[in-house]
Amino acid sequence: METFVNDWMAVTLSVLVGAGAILGLFIASFVFSAKRKSKIKLTTYECGIPSEGFTWANINFRFYIFGILFLIFDVEAVFLFPWALIFVEQNNLGNPLPFYAMMMFLLILLFAILYGWRKGVFEWQK
Amino acid sequence: MIASTGPYFQDAISTLISLLTLFSFLAVTVLSLVWLERKALGRLQLRLGPTRTGPFGLLQPIADAVKLVLKEDIVPNEAEKVIFWVAPIIVVISAFMLWVTIPLTPSIVVQNLENMGLFYVGAVGVIGILGLVLAGWGSANKYGVIGGLRAAAQLISYEIPLIMVFVSIAIVTQTFNLVEIVNLQSPVPFILVLPLGFVLFFVSGLAEVGRTPFDIYFAESEIVGGPFVEYSGAHWAVFFLSEYINTFAIATLTVLLFLGGWSGPFLPSIVWLLIKIYAVILLIFWIRGTLPRLRIDQLMAFAWKVMVPLSFYLVVCCSIYVFYGLPWWALTVMSIFGLGVVGVIIYQYITAPARKVAEVRERLRLLQMSQEE
Numbered sequence: 001m002e003t004f005v006n007d008w009m010a011v012t013l014s015v016l017v018g019a020g021a022i023l024g025l026f027i028a029s030f031v032f033s034a035k036r037k038s039k040i041k042l043t044t045y046e047c048g049i050p051s052e053g054f055t056w057a058n059i060n061f062r063f064y065i066f067g068i069l070f071l072i073f074d075v076e077a078v079f080l081f082p083w084a085l086i087f088v089e090q091n092n093l094g095n096p097l098p099f100y101a102m103m104m105f106l107l108i109l110l111f112a113i114l115y116g117w118r119k120g121v122f123e124w125q126k
Numbered sequence: 127m128i129a130s131t132g133p134y135f136q137d138a139i140s141t142l143i144s145l146l147t148l149f150s151f152l153a154v155t156v157l158s159l160v161w162l163e164r165k166a167l168g169r170l171q172l173r174l175g176p177t178r179t180g181p182f183g184l185l186q187p188i189a190d191a192v193k194l195v196l197k198e199d200i201v202p203n204e205a206e207k208v209i210f211w212v213a214p215i216i217v218v219i220s221a222f223m224l225w226v227t228i229p230l231t232p233s234i235v236v237q238n239l240e241n242m243g244l245f246y247v248g249a250v251g252v253i254g255i256l257g258l259v260l261a262g263w264g265s266a267n268k269y270g271v272i273g274g275l276r277a278a279a280q281l282i283s284y285e286i287p288l289i290m291v292f293v294s295i296a297i298v299t300q301t302f303n304l305v306e307i308v309n310l311q312s313p314v315p316f317i318l319v320l321p322l323g324f325v326l327f328f329v330s331g332l333a334e335v336g337r338t339p340f341d342i343y344f345a346e347s348e349i350v351g352g353p354f355v356e357y358s359g360a361h362w363a364v365f366f367l368s369e370y371i372n373t374f375a376i377a378t379l380t381v382l383l384f385l386g387g388w389s390g391p392f393l394p395s396i397v398w399l400l401i402k403i404y405a406v407i408l409l410i411f412w413i414r415g416t417l418p419r420l421r422i423d424q425l426m427a428f429a430w431k432v433m434v435p436l437s438f439y440l441v442v443c444c445s446i447y448v449f450y451g452l453p454w455w456a457l458t459v460m461s462i463f464g465l466g467v468v469g470v471i472i473y474q475y476i477t478a479p480a481r482k483v484a485e486v487r488e489r490l491r492l493l494q495m496s497q498e499e
């Protein structure tokens with residue numbers, strides 16, 4: 001219990017210290033920095049010409065596909081982390097099943113990768 | 127009196143003091159890295175680097191920092207103000223949170239998270255991506271949006287090999303405790319046991335901190351700084367700070383996980399650790415001065431067709447090694463086999479056009495010879 005509290009206290013305090021230091025930097029900058037606002041200066045940068053059209057439009061669809069791919073493999077990683085320690089422990093107790101189960105799972109995942117590869121999911125442009 | 131205020135109060139005070147020390151240590155380190163990078167890159171490009179400010183230009187990073195604080199902090203009218211303002215804070219806090227559990231020696235560590243150190247490093251490292259995407263999205267700039275999305279795509283793709291290397295190290299060592307992992311390397315550093323793991327970790331680490339050749343998401347010559355394009359002054363300085371803290375973190379993790387950490391003869395352990403870290407950092411700067419930038423399609427293809435399958439191969443190798451209790455060199459042999467096969471395939475793939483041209487030329491030559499006869 002004591003380790004648990006100390007661990008998470010350190011993590012929480014690190015967030016506070018990081019945020020505090022950065023806010024200190026921002027305050028110092030606010031106090032010392034030059035402030036000469038003008039209408040032109042606050043426009044969006046676009047190579048020196050006035051910004052054209054709508055900013056958040058026409059994003060390549062590929063970004064979403066890679067996002068979904070990442071989700072699949074991240075769930076996989078969540079499975080693997082606890083398994084990394086458990087399968088040895090279980091094997092020492094005479095239960096080799098977790099090892100074979102994960103190997104089966106990885107084999108299925110391998111087929112998924114090969115299928116996606118053949119389908120051209122990993123290509124940026126078709 | 128202190129004891130009456132609660133059982134954890136003293137612990138909290140000592141943790142707070144060590145965190146503040148850590149932050150100042152990181153700030154000094156970042157200054158040294160900035161100077162080292164400018165000097166090393168200058169020498170690699172046959173320039174001198176900074177020379178005017180102080181001896182050997184040593185005061186240059188301090189001058190830079192003062193300049194950045196004095197510069198005007200512009201928030202464009204079009205920007206989503208809150209997102210724009212918060213994004214750099216997210217990036218730097220995630221970079222700083224990593225350092226809670228990274229040990230510099232067994233005793234110099236803020237709080238060694240014994241049950242989840244490696245897992246924590248993998249989990250917290252990803253939060254920075256969110257900040258980059260928010261920065262690009264919030265600045266309402268086309269370059270920013272493109273850069274933010276590229277950052278998301280690149281960083282999440284290279285996160286998977288990184289996590290898989292963590293998993294394979296956890297399988298081999300049977301612990302998530304970083305101090306324990308370093309202690310287990312005292313006879314044989316893991317670079318000899320898992321050469322494949324080292325290569326995967328180093329390459330995906332380079333990609334995670336956006337070092338050349340993986341700097342497509344803020345490529346200055348293409349999308350003029352990507353997510354950082356609208357930032358200036360203190361906000362930009364924060365991005366800069368977190369980039370260098372992350373570079374230092376990746377170099378430190380490489381040393382801790384693969385190069386034997388602080389172990390070494392004669393010198394004190396912290397000196398050995400810093401020597402190894404700076405050697406890895408100089409390697410990173412050398413790569414930056416040598417290699418050109420990868421295109422986005424090459425980048426994604428390399429991540430998903432080379433790095434991800436190889437990292438799964440590594441996990442399977444490690445679990446087989448532990449399950450059947452093989453000798454440690456078996457892992458080395460499997461690692462080098464995997465690296466060799468992939469190397470040959472990549473070499474064949476890269477040289478395929480050249481071999482095709484040579485073949486056509488040879489056929490033409492034969493044709494001409496037969497016509498002359």
